[in-house]
Amino acid sequence: MKALASPTGLRRAGIGLLGLVLAAYPVVRLDDVYGQSVLILVFLLAIMAGGWNIMAGFTGYVSLGQSAFLGIGAYTVALLSLRLHLSPFLLAPLGGVAAAVVAAVLGATVMRTREHAFVIITIALLFLFQALALNLEGLTGGSNGLTLPLPAWDRDLQNLPFYYAMLVLGALSVLLSWWIRRTRFGMGLIAIREDEDKAAAIGVRTPAYKVLSFVASAVLIGVAGGVYAYFLSFIDPRGMFDILVSVQLVLAALIGGRGTIWGPVLGAFVVVPASELTNNLASAEGLHLFAFGLVLGAVVLFLPHGLIPTVQRWWSQRRQRPVPWEQRRAVTVAERAAPAPPEPGPVLLQVDGVTKRFGGVTAVEGCSFAVRQGSRTGLIGPNGSGKTTTFNLVTGMLRGDGGSIRFDGRRIDRLPPWQRAHLGLGRTFQLTRLFPRMTVLENVVAPLRGFSWPNLAADAVGGREAERARELLDFVGMLPLASQPAGQLSFGQQKLVELAQVLMLEPRLVLLDEPAGGVNPGMLEHLAELIRRLSRQGLTFVVVEHNMPMVLDLCDPILVLARGRVIAEGSPSAIQQDRKVLDAYLGEGWGKAERPVEV
Amino acid sequence: MTHAVQTILLGLLTGGVYALLAAGLTLVFGVMNIINVAQGALLVLSALLTFELWRRFGLDPIAAAALTTPFMFAVGWAIYRLFVARIRDAPVSMTVLLMFALAITIEGAMGLTWKNVFRSVTPSYFSQSFHLGPFFLPKAQVFGCLAALVVLGGLYLLLTRTWAGRAIRAASENPQGSQLVGVNFRSVAALTFAVGVATTGAGGSILSVLYTIFPASHYLWISRLLGIVVLGGMGSLPGAVVGALILGVAETLTATYISTRWATVMFYLVILAVLLVRPQGLMGSRLRRDVAA
Numbered sequence: 001m002k003a004l005a006s007p008t009g010l011r012r013a014g015i016g017l018l019g020l021v022l023a024a025y026p027v028v029r030l031d032d033v034y035g036q037s038v039l040i041l042v043f044l045l046a047i048m049a050g051g052w053n054i055m056a057g058f059t060g061y062v063s064l065g066q067s068a069f070l071g072i073g074a075y076t077v078a079l080l081s082l083r084l085h086l087s088p089f090l091l092a093p094l095g096g097v098a099a100a101v102v103a104a105v106l107g108a109t110v111m112r113t114r115e116h117a118f119v120i121i122t123i124a125l126l127f128l129f130q131a132l133a134l135n136l137e138g139l140t141g142g143s144n145g146l147t148l149p150l151p152a153w154d155r156d157l158q159n160l161p162f163y164y165a166m167l168v169l170g171a172l173s174v175l176l177s178w179w180i181r182r183t184r185f186g187m188g189l190i191a192i193r194e195d196e197d198k199a200a201a202i203g204v205r206t207p208a209y210k211v212l213s214f215v216a217s218a219v220l221i222g223v224a225g226g227v228y229a230y231f232l233s234f235i236d237p238r239g240m241f242d243i244l245v246s247v248q249l250v251l252a253a254l255i256g257g258r259g260t261i262w263g264p265v266l267g268a269f270v271v272v273p274a275s276e277l278t279n280n281l282a283s284a285e286g287l288h289l290f291a292f293g294l295v296l297g298a299v300v301l302f303l304p305h306g307l308i309p310t311v312q313r314w315w316s317q318r319r320q321r322p323v324p325w326e327q328r329r330a331v332t333v334a335e336r337a338a339p340a341p342p343e344p345g346p347v348l349l350q351v352d353g354v355t356k357r358f359g360g361v362t363a364v365e366g367c368s369f370a371v372r373q374g375s376r377t378g379l380i381g382p383n384g385s386g387k388t389t390t391f392n393l394v395t396g397m398l399r400g401d402g403g404s405i406r407f408d409g410r411r412i413d414r415l416p417p418w419q420r421a422h423l424g425l426g427r428t429f430q431l432t433r434l435f436p437r438m439t440v441l442e443n444v445v446a447p448l449r450g451f452s453w454p455n456l457a458a459d460a461v462g463g464r465e466a467e468r469a470r471e472l473l474d475f476v477g478m479l480p481l482a483s484q485p486a487g488q489l490s491f492g493q494q495k496l497v498e499l500a501q502v503l504m505l506e507p508r509l510v511l512l513d514e515p516a517g518g519v520n521p522g523m524l525e526h527l528a529e530l531i532r533r534l535s536r537q538g539l540t541f542v543v544v545e546h547n548m549p550m551v552l553d554l555c556d557p558i559l560v561l562a563r564g565r566v567i568a569e570g571s572p573s574a575i576q577q578d579r580k581v582l583d584a585y586l587g588e589g590w591g592k593a594e595r596p597v598e599v
Numbered sequence: 600m601t602h603a604v605q606t607i608l609l610g611l612l613t614g615g616v617y618a619l620l621a622a623g624l625t626l627v628f629g630v631m632n633i634i635n636v637a638q639g640a641l642l643v644l645s646a647l648l649t650f651e652l653w654r655r656f657g658l659d660p661i662a663a664a665a666l667t668t669p670f671m672f673a674v675g676w677a678i679y680r681l682f683v684a685r686i687r688d689a690p691v692s693m694t695v696l697l698m699f700a701l702a703i704t705i706e707g708a709m710g711l712t713w714k715n716v717f718r719s720v721t722p723s724y725f726s727q728s729f730h731l732g733p734f735f736l737p738k739a740q741v742f743g744c745l746a747a748l749v750v751l752g753g754l755y756l757l758l759t760r761t762w763a764g765r766a767i768r769a770a771s772e773n774p775q776g777s778q779l780v781g782v783n784f785r786s787v788a789a790l791t792f793a794v795g796v797a798t799t800g801a802g803g804s805i806l807s808v809l810y811t812i813f814p815a816s817h818y819l820w821i822s823r824l825l826g827i828v829v830l831g832g833m834g835s836l837p838g839a840v841v842g843a844l845i846l847g848v849a850e851t852l853t854a855t856y857i858s859t860r861w862a863t864v865m866f867y868l869v870i871l872a873v874l875l876v877r878p879q880g881l882m883g884s885r886l887r888r889d890v891a892a
Contacts, residue, residue: 062692064699109875115691116634116833117874120825123636127822128867135860243818247699254696286710286814293704300697301685 019171026163036159040231042272043166047224048245049252049264050173054217056250057259058186059210060193061111064246065122068129069099069218071240073225075133078146078235088148089165092226099222100215107214111207114196123243130241145236148229162231166224170265173220178261180216184448185456187438189213191446193259194435197397202447203421203505212456244292248275251296257306266307345373348509348540354393354403354413355564356386363389365564366403371509376531376541378555378572380548382585386564387544388430391511395427396420408508422450426507430514430544432494436487440478440497443486444469447504465504472500476530492523499530509540516547528554552576560584601733606855607848608734614847615744616805619751620820621827621839623798629771629834630791633683633694639821640702640709641796645671645803646812647713653720653807660720660808661746668750668800675796679789687788702817709814720807743805750801751840754794758836767791771834819863823850826866829873832883841881 026036052066073095081088110121133140140146153161180186188209191199200206229235249264252271256263278291303310349371356364364386371377381387392398394405396417405413412420426447434443445461461469473479476496481489486497495515502510512531516524528550531541545551551558552572560568560575562584568575575581624638645667652658652666678701686693724738758764769777770787778784806812827846831838846869854862873880 056692062690062695064695113874113878116628116632116695117878119692119695120634120829121871121874124822124825124867124870127818128864128871131860131864131867135864244703247696247703250696286707286712286715288707289703289710290707293700293702293707297682297697297700297704300693300700301682304686304689304693 022167023164026160033158036163038272038276040159040163040166041276042268043170044224044228045249045252045272046170046265046268047166047173048221048249049256049267050170050177051217051219051221052249053253053258053260053264054177054180054189054213057253057263058180058189058193059213060196061114061118061210061213062250063122064119064243064250065124065126066217066221066249067243067245068126068241069103069221070225070228070245071129071133071235071237072099072102073222074229074235074240075140075146075225076222077226078148078229079139081148081230082146087152088226088230089161092165092223092230095226096219096223099218099225103214103218104211107211108207111210111214126241126243126246130237133237133241140237143236143238145234145239148233148235150233151230159231162227165227169220169224169227174261174265176216176220177264180213181261182460183456184458184460185209185212187442187446187460188448188456190438191435194437195433197417198429198433198435199446200417201395201397201421201427202501203418203450204446204448205416205418205451208451244289247296248292251292251299254299254306255303257308257310260306260308263306263308345375347371348373348408349394349542350404350406351390351394352404352406354390354405355401356389356393356398357401363564364393364400367561367565368403369559369566369569371540371542373508373540374535374538375557376535376543376555378551378558379542379544379561380546380551380558380575381561385561385584387561388513389564390561391427391513391542391544394420394511395425418448418451421447421505421507424506424508425511426502426505426509427511428495428498428502428513428515430517432491432498434486434489434494434498434501436485438486439483440473440486440489441466441469441482443497444473444500444504447501449505469500469504472503473497475503476500477526492519495519495527496523496530499527503534507539509542510534512541512543512545514544514546516545516550524550602855605734606851608736609740610848610851611844612736612740612744612847613809613851614844616747616802616809617823617827617843617847618840619747619798619805620802621824621831621843622751622754622836623795623802624824625828625831625834625836625839626767626771626798627792627795628828629836630767630774631683631687631788632691633698633792634691634825635698635792635795636695636821636825637678637698637702637705638795638799638824639817639819640705641671641674641799642803642806642820643812643814643817644705644709645800646807646810647709647718647803647814649804649807650713650718650720650812653722659722660804661742664746664750664801664804667804668797671800671803672793672797675793676789678796679792683792684785684789702821706814706817713814715814717811717813718807719811722808725808739808743809746801746805750798754798755836757794763787763790767794822863822866822870826869828880829870830880832880835880835882838880838882 022039025039029035048066048070051069052063056062076098077088077091077095080086080091080094106125110118113121134142151161180189188199188204191204192206192209196206248271252267253264254267255270256265256267275288275292278288347370351370352368354364354367355362367386367390379387379390389398393400396415400413403413404411407420407423407425410423412423435446438446442461445465448455470479470482473482476499478493478496478500481493486494489497515527519527531554535541543551543555556571557569558572558575559566560578560581567580567584568578570578620642624635627633627635648667648670649660649663652663653660682697682701683694686697724742727738728735729738729741758768766777766782766787767790769780769782770784770791774784827842828839830846831840831842846866849865850862853865
């Protein structure tokens with residue numbers, strides 16, 4: 001998502017011009033105190049909307065309590081300055097620190113909830129802070145509020161220090177969003193927004209990312225809260241922990257465009273003047289609220305994506321060019337010999353007595369099997385036999401109710417999914433789960449082989465990772481589509497991209513969940529050949545598949561799952577003759593005819 | 600001891616009224632996955648309408664429920680058709696924002712019509728009480744609780760004894776499955792939303808006697824209702840009733856033995872604690888999440 005559709009040079013010039021105009025405004029119009037105040041409010045709203053946008057636009061967690069950080073910053077700075085007799089300007093950074101600490105503490109607990117629970121919690125938190133500020137009178141002065149010292153500077157300076165402080169904070173807020181968006185940290189956040197479980201499966205340490213994004217979204221609001229308190233010279237709980245402020249900042253971000261860099265700024269420039277206008281036109285009680293509600297409703301209904309994305313889409317549709325797409329020749333099928341007899345490599349994955357219940361249904365019960373290094377192990381079984389659940393247990397998307405799972409001798413069944421991914425466990429999904437709004441290349445770059453702080457700040461798409469991702473895309477034959485949004489690919493193409501994505505983890509074991517499902521025969525051949533080539537390089541596969549010819553041809557040994565446990569294991573030919581397997585597929589007493597299974 | 604029992608009795612009476620208010624919220628959530636944060640504003644609207652009926656025509660506030668309930672039903676239907684139906688498939692956050700927009704629009708409209716003044720309805724029995732041995736039960740609370748239970752009973756009958764009610768319950772338990780057996784999900788959704796909002800009709804009329812009403816007090820009400828619904832388990836009707844009784848008593852106890860101002864804080868703490876520790880609440884069900892994978 002680029003900030004603007006225009007070329008970079010033009011964009012830079014525009015940003016520079018905007019900065020210049022805003023920096024010069026109070027000097028040129030020295031007497032326009034009202035105009036300056038309105039702009040201070042615009043900057044404040046832009047800072048708050050920008051912070052919210054990091055959480056809601058990038059990470060996908062919509063909060064309605066974001067304005068609490070304004071109050072936390074304001075109260076921290078006001079209380080400190082009253083006690084220490086220092087200028088609130090000096091203390092404002094501490095407001096940011098306080099907001100960041102609160103965000104980190106809350107984030108660590110609150111971020112376990114999703115969707116509606118998260119929205120409700122953020123509303124409750126805002127009201128809780130308001131109630132605490134009201135009730136802890138000894139500390140906060142309760143509903144009487146706190147009065148801050150008046151500015152010490154020359155009265156001729158008027159509001160200029162406030163103006164420039166907010167302008168600088170606003171610029172920092174845009175810079176922060178821009179920086180986050182182009183780092184691997186930002187890419188992880190977008191991955192979480194698009195599909196959180198999938199993000200964890202490709203090695204994104206989701207809790208850490210979410211807490212960090214919460215902190216990033218709070219810190220500048222806290223600093224701005226300190227400056228704002230000084231500007232107002234009086235704060236009280238209702239004004240500082242106001243849900244309407246939260247809604248106003250959400251409105252600004254929505255109008256401009258959620259998830260964009262400049263959307264919150266644009267939105268603030270729309271919302272604050274409009275709000276001032278209705279305030280000035282009519283002072284009737286309630287009219288302001290009434291109008292505000294109508295506008296918010298209209299934006300949600302008719303402009304949910306916001307101005308910038310809407311214009312961008314219109315622009316790109318106008319200049320749409322056909323995508324150069326060449327059908328890649330399927331990789332020539334070289335040695336079509338039967339898979340080499342499984343060399344008895346050491347056991348890589350050991351599943352022991354694993355059980356998983358969903359309420360009264362036991363999906364997997366006492367399931368045990370071993371996967372040897374270098375093998376292509378097939379996992380078959382009738383529908384509902386627990387194949388995908390087993391995958392989910394092995395990769396950590398589900399926690400089992402019993403049993404143990406060892407990977408390369410290490411017990412992994414209590415590890416979170418991203419840690420298992422870091423150990424070299426990769427998987428694809430039955431219905432592919434690429435991040436639809438990321439490009440193909442971004443999808444393949446996204447996986448992480450570990451968690452490190454410096455890596456968070458690295459460029460999202462760049463360096464060796466991008467190089468490697470292109471190689472892998474070329475390997476699966478999807479390089480020509482590298483810059484397409486993944487959501488626009490055909491199902492088969494998505495499967496290939498997902499394979500490349502998993503390979504990016506440099507996995508030791510890859511679990512493929514129905515690689516052949518919904519894929520045309522030509523591409524199927526291609527896919528099977530890719531798996532063979534990877535296998536020859538020493539990669540281990542476990543394949544869940546319903547396409548029997550493919551799985552019998554590709555895999556050895558084959559495990560048969562029925563009613564949540566492994567009922568047979570052996571070579572393809574042995575499995576085809578196994579009585580228990582035939583019973584499981586066809587029901588007991590399926591007939592006298594002794595035929596191999598063909599499903 | 601008598602004092603404690605007295606407090607609990609009053610808490611139960613309050614809880615009975617809360618049960619009705621929360622029922623509408625949880626019903627809408629159960630069927631549509633929508634958190635109707637405008638429920639509080641609609642409640643206050645109904646209370647102010649009741650105030651107007653009482654002031655102009657001397658209509659008994661609790662009897663006014665017979666008028667406000669069908670009126671709010673119609674309002675709910677219209678809200679669904681005009682707004683909610685347009686963003687049925689939008690993410691939860693967008694529907695919350697839409698309902699929030701509705702709440703402040705209503706708050707603004709109420710401010711324009713009734714001004715930001717505290718109102719209360721004071722019929723003749725307003726300050727009278729029944730006496731049961733050492734205990735006293737304010738008549739307004741008793742009548743209010745009884746009326747709430749009658750409406751709640753009617754809602755229960757509607758849900759269990761009519762085809763429309765069965766369709767609502769089916770859609771609530773399994774939206775896709777209900778469509779397969781011929782439930783028209785769109786009209787059930789509209790009906791559910793309208794029924795959910797209709798509970799604010801009777802609820803608001805009852806509240807007008809029990810509390811002072813103020814346009815901005817809808818925040819307080821939605822906080823209370825969310826606390827109840829979250830505690831009971833979002834989407835569960837029996838849960839809402841149990842949650843309402845528990846929190847009604849807890850609120851009265853906190854207000855009596857600690858202070859009124861900490862009584863509201865309790866609702867926020869309940870929301871936080873329940874969603875973090877047991878997100879499915881007391882009686883909600885926890886859905887299997889990985890099936891869609």
